[in-house]
Amino acid sequence: MNLIIMGAPGSGKGTQATQICKKHNLPHISTGDLLRKNIADGTDLGKKAKAYMDAGKLVPDDLVIALIKARFEEPDCKNGFLLDGFPRNSAQADVLGGIVEIDKAIYLDVDLGKIADRMAGRRVCPACGYSTSVDLAKDSKCKECGAALIIRDDDRRDVVENRLKVYSEQAAPLVEYYKAKGVLVTVDGNRSIDDVNKQIEDALK
Ligand code: AMP
Secondary structure (H helix, E strand, O other), X not given: OEEEEEEOOOOOHHHHHHHHHHXXXXXXXXXXXXXXXXXXXXXXXXXXXXXXXXXOOOOOHHHHHHHHHHHHOOHHHOOOEEEEOOOOOHHHHHHHHHHOOOOEEEEEEOOHHHHHHHHHXXXXXXXXXXXXXXXXXXXXXXXXXXXXXXXXXXXXXHHHHXXXXXXXXXXXXXXXXXXXXXXXXXXEOOOOHHHHHHHHHHHHO
């Protein structure tokens, strides 16, 4: 099953992606995570990407497309995947369409007015990528691996505003793109994590 999960930054995509991948045994391919790993490892690609990411801007398409093509070559992708954070614009969607067929594009529809607050409360694990909110985290440790949770550099309020602007201009039109292809599943992302997950699983049946 080849899936995409779409939604504004802070819409709960990462949390839902983790659950879908566990249940359907799919690799979770997050371009944001892949880029952050390149930054942490000090690769050339990471060095090129960092300034864009710190400003809340999109990393140039050629870098991200090279990253995703290399990831598709890995053996765990042979029975499908869940893409999170890719495609981010129509140029990337066109390239993707030339490589693979998408079965479903899941769109988490959320109230953008609530996002900045949600993201200010987001905490992530730098070791395994687990993400939670400051309200749900029982302490400051990752519940999956025990590492200390952190606030991502680009979850600062000024950067969040720019990320939301970029999202509205470039990623939001992809909802129409996948609707026209007949693979769009729209889910009400304002509900609880479990409820959103149920809506997604019903659509995947
Ligand atoms: P995310 O973790 O998906 O919110 O992504 C964090 C940041 O990584 C974004 O604000 C972009 O700077 C960069 N990024 C992630 N995915 C892409 C993509 N498909 N195209 C361009 N930049 C990306």
